[in-house]
Amino acid sequence: MKPDESLLDKLHQLQIKNRELEQVHLLQTLILDGLHVILTTEDIDALFAQFFGLLRQALHFDAAVITQLSDERTQLLSVSCTETDSDGALNIVQHIHQKGLERPLNAFHIPLLFEEPLTLTSPWSDMRSLLGIDIQTQHAEYQLWIFSNERAAFGPHDLTLLQQFSSFAGSTISQVEKRRLQQQQKELQARQDQIEKVLISSEKMASLGQMAAGVAHEINNPLSYVLSNIQNLAYNHEQLHQLIDALKHEVAADTALSILEHYRYQAICVDTDDIMAEMTEGATRVKDIVKSLRQFSHPDQSKTDDIDLAELIDNTLRVAWNQIKYSAQLEKHYGNKRIVVTARSAQLSQVLLNILVNAAQACDEKIGLIQITLCDDKDNAFIEIKDNGCGIPEDTLTKIFDPFFTTKAVGKGTGLGLAISKAIIEQHSGSIQVSSQPNQGTSFVITLPKQPDLSHGEADGYL
Structure with missing residues (x-):
């Protein structure tokens, strides 16, 4: 080998090494930035949005979408997209899914993938190249799709970098999913504890309602006796009052007045009337309370x-x-x-x-x-x-x-x-x-x- 050829070969080897080092550097940068994302992001939707930002540091692309395989494994669902209109991207990758094309996929010219042209809206009608990889997590299967307006925009090194990143992305998403599940479990546990307290409280209230109805019934019977006896006592008091008034006419006026004053007859009558009125009022109030309790605790x-x-x-x-x-x-x-x-x-x-x-x-x-x-x-x-x-x-x-x-x-x-x-x-x-x-x-x-x-x-x- 001539000296010039030897130098050219070494230069070529150095270029390959340099490219590999650049790729390793890009991957390390993605992983370091991804670790920061793990520590600062709790929500998966926000995580996906940040993934797009991370990838833009290493790859040039015009649009990207993350999809998830449905539970029936029959279709793909859009999870996150760099564009507000994600239907076009979903249409493309859904057709790829139906054709059974495996990933990783590097399509140099998207229209060649399909026998008939797809009806797409802007900006997806302008897309010519895409990279597609699977991202596996503990709880779901995702796919990352990267689009470019340029034909043959992505090379083997881009696909290799994306494959290496997908493994890290799967671990990252799994960690966030795990934290989310733990948080949901805590919330569900708190909710369950609260519901149990409410059910216990409800049982107590139901028992109290039954007890109130029973107590009201038990009080009502002796209360009826009390009210009835108060009425009889009032009648007897009135009869005694009339009897004493009649006896006053059978005794000398001075003697009767002296006897009545001695026994404080008039004061006793007034006091007794007040006592009877208070007893009647108190018993009536108890009766009203019992009636209210019975109405409040009525089962129907x-x-x-x-x-x-x-x-x-x-x-x-x-x-x-x-x-x-x-x-x-x-x-x-x-x-x-x-x-x-x-x-x-x-x-x-x-x-x-x-x-x-x-x-x-x-x-x-x-x-x-x-x-x-x-x-x-x-x-x-x-x-x-x-x-x-x-x-x-x-x-x-x-x-x-x-x-x-x-x-x-x-x-x-x-x-x-x-x-x-x-x-x-x-x-x-x-x-x-x-x-x-x-x-x-x-x-x-x-x-x-x-x-x-x-x-x-x-x-x-x-x-």
């Missing part, structure tokens, strides 16, 4: 009645009074007009109870005031429950009707009260609005049609 929540809203509110207040009386004063503005709606009384009682108890709890740290206003128009009835409590922050106000959302301490609330209340009101074709200012108070306004269509939903499951 799907029963529809014509309901006097003022009476319904008062019945609910008797149930909630123990929570309200220590926290707030109560103002009722019912007006002089009787307002009647067709509704499920047990459900509406539950809505009112939820809102009233929340209002009382909002007033715990100040001198509270709860105002209940009832009014109507031709078609609707309106109930406003307003308090001057702690109020609700603006960023929280939009979430209060979300299931499981609560601002109460752990164990103090399930986050279902207002969600169920909204569902009940909407089931009655009504609406519920809330307005609030921190440290000023909160107002709930319930709108109820007087004649709603209740045939579309049942009342199952509300506690």
